[in-house]
Amino acid sequence: MLPWLAGAGAALVLALALVGPLFAPHDARAQLGTAYGGPAPGLPLGTDALGRDVLSRVLCGGRRMVLTAGTATVLTSLVGGVAGVLAGLAPVRVGETVQRLFDVLAVVPPLLLVLVLAAGFPGSGPATVLALALATAPFSVRVLRAATARVVTTAYVETAQARGDSALRVARYDLLPNLAGTALTEAGLRLVASLHLAATAGFLGLGGSGAEPDWGRMVSENLAGASLVVVPFLVPTLLLVALSVCVGLLADRFAGAEAAG
Incomplete structure (x- = not known):
């Protein structure tokens, strides 16, 4: 219920x-x-x-906020998903390097990142979207990298590789279907985070005209x-x-x- x-x-x-x-x-x-x-x-x-x-x-007050948070979530899911999956498939050192590059963004407080970009480009919706995506992407990369590394070691993926399936076929039929649930859950959590940050930006008067x-x-x-x-x-x-x-x-x-x- x-x-x-x-x-x-x-x-x-x-x-x-x-x-x-x-x-x-x-x-x-x-x-x-x-x-x-x-x-x-x-x-x-x-x-x-x-x-x-x-x-x-x-x-009239919810459309821009919801579209901003939703667009940022889609962008985060695309960037974080691709980077996380590739980092999980790559050798350990390469995966760690990719993860560390995104972790640099995680060091910066999300609200500070939103404040800098939104204040630097007053009234710019794309700047707010980019700020939200950058603030939330590192967490998506970490989660999806861990999920990919877990799926890759399962028996059915190893069996598919052993019978000579191409990397594309393995990714399409064995890897991605088993990552879909994690990706959707992660997208939901990122949407909540983006909504919070978008609402905070509005509360502080950022991301759009004050009359709107x-x-x-x-x-x-x-x-x-x-x-x-x-x-x-x-x-x-x-x-x-x-x-x-x-x-x-x-x-x-x-x-x-x-x-x-």
Whole structure:
């Protein structure tokens, strides 16, 4: 039951983030009332710190963050997956060298890396994506390298090699299918990490124009007035938490099923 609930919760939040702008009743950047106004006709969730419609900003504030985190996760999975598999197949010294090259990035705190690139290229979405990918790639390389080294030593891979199967055939039919579960689980964990970093970048006002709605920025903008009106601060916070928890539960469940299998 829990995986179904987690999947439904993640799908609901993702759908809200991606198609929400189509249903926004007002311009998310327009001032429509007084600061921290309560619910009113046409403004069911009230207004934020600058008198903008909270509902419209919630509906429009998730798309960029989700797309940024998702794109960074795909990029991390591609780079980390290829590098990790090659490092696992290569001789030990070569694999260690590849791993150490990525470990250099792991030394830098992820948030610092995001701050440097996002602040260096203000308003640049690709810079934020690159920062998130660089911050999370070293962990993917390490996990997939270890998984590849484990699969390579199994009997069915050794049997395939002994009967003369080509390296491409072994990789396609024996190696990659047995790495798919680990890769998907790792991608789920990297997505959660990317969501956290993307939300943090928004909270700090990085990665986009200050007028554009962003769930992370909404938390920052309305934090000072949380004692007056909690909705502008609470709604984006709950959406961020719900998405991260649901994706994390799915990744954990998938990892548990893979280990049991």
